[in-house]
Amino acid sequence: xxxxxxxxxxxxxxxxxxxxxxxxxxxxxxxxxxxxxxxxxxxxxxxxxxxxxxxxxxxxxxxxxxxxxxxxxxxxxxxxxxxxxxxxxxxxxxxxxxxxxx
Amino acid sequence: xxxxxxxxxxxxxxxxxxxxxxxxxxxxxxxxxxxxxxxxxxxxxxxxxxxxxxxxxxxxxxxxxxxxxxxxxxxxxxxxxxxxxxxxxxxxxxxxxxxxxx
Numbered sequence: 001x002x003x004x005x006x007x008x009x010x011x012x013x014x015x016x017x018x019x020x021x022x023x024x025x026x027x028x029x030x031x032x033x034x035x036x037x038x039x040x041x042x043x044x045x046x047x048x049x050x051x052x053x054x055x056x057x058x059x060x061x062x063x064x065x066x067x068x069x070x071x072x073x074x075x076x077x078x079x080x081x082x083x084x085x086x087x088x089x090x091x092x093x094x095x096x097x098x099x100x101x102x
Numbered sequence: 103x104x105x106x107x108x109x110x111x112x113x114x115x116x117x118x119x120x121x122x123x124x125x126x127x128x129x130x131x132x133x134x135x136x137x138x139x140x141x142x143x144x145x146x147x148x149x150x151x152x153x154x155x156x157x158x159x160x161x162x163x164x165x166x167x168x169x170x171x172x173x174x175x176x177x178x179x180x181x182x183x184x185x186x187x188x189x190x191x192x193x194x195x196x197x198x199x200x201x202x203x204x
Contacts, residue, residue, distance in 0.1 A: 001152070001155050002155060002165055003152070004151040004154055004155075004169065046150055048107075049107040049108070050103070052106055053105065063106060063180070064177035064182060065177075065182075066173075067106065067172050068170060068174070070169050071168075071171075071173050074169055075167075077166070078164045078166050080164050081166075
């Protein structure tokens, strides 16, 4: 079972590390207990929407950016990240054959 | 303050209605109480990751699809949905001038 809180925790930790902040700094700015934030980052606690908003704010990151990243990572886990960034080989082959046939 | 559970509730309800299912059908298939699912849909209760996974499954919708939709709606609310789907006018103007200058 794919759990949102595990991906959410990873995303929050990754954004925090990208910004070079410590757990202590973010917990303090977001007014949440350090141990609680640590558990959220490890996917062990569900963060309420209010706490999530505070933590996102403390990370100077819009909550939408966090949730989109969670969605993207869940899609990879679910194996449904199927938006192709190139034309699939079989499609471009059949297109090439159509062009030759004209 | 933009709250994730409100957007999540809206998304869950919208997907359910799109599929023509009743609260009772989804609650029963997901093994959650009808009143609880109703509160989640109205953004009044936080759904745990396990319940979210069950409800997504009952809706035959990957959890990543739900979370991406939540992220997209939050981005609109936050006014940061700035990925342009056309080339901005000033950019295409300056490009046109460059071409003429050659």
